[in-house]
Amino acid sequence: GNSVTQMEGPVTLSEEAFLTINCTYTATGYPSLFWYVQYPGEGLQLLLKATKADDKGSNKGFEATYRKETTSFHLEKGSVQVSDSAVYFCALPRGNYKLTFGKGTLLTVNP
């Protein structure tokens, strides 16, 4: 079945640094791919998504490109802020009606 492998971290950066969180997937066909973010004490929020190969999802300065050649969906941001400190999850559908998630990457951004 579909699965995702995500860089676990934790990742600690200084404000304005460049961020990359790696995510690779194994899937049948070309399913939609998602990044979710979880701020401390909260549920998951959809950060961005891509629905087909070569799509680029973007939101709040974050970007991820659906690359079928490398089966990857890496999350990037050019200049992180303290407010970006959170746990980030890569996800894709597995079977019907459910998502499978990576283990999450804790990002801490220091001022």
Add this chain to the structure above:
Amino acid sequence: KAGVTQTPRYLIKTRGQQVTLSCSPISGHRSVSWYQQTPGQGLQFLFEYFSETQRNKGNFPGRFSGRQFSNSRSEMNVSTLELGDSALYLCASSPSGLAGGGADTQYFGPGTRLTVL
């Protein structure tokens, strides 16, 4: 449009008790999914409902059950609580749910933090 709401936000129970958690989806969404999040196991799928029917179920014991009402609101119930049931329980809604590699997006609520003592 209001987001997914979950009640209560926090619960403390003792072993052997049962608990019911509630989820109200985004207006117009008919699919509701439940996930359990723990530090050790991460996010695990519990079950999904659409139009009052359970369409998929994760690998959890029968103590975990759920239902969906005609207004798409959903409840999940855990009976005979165990210490290992302590977790954040997340509810997600989507218009029709993910089928195969479908593009439907799941929107999550804030979760209910269950602590079993």
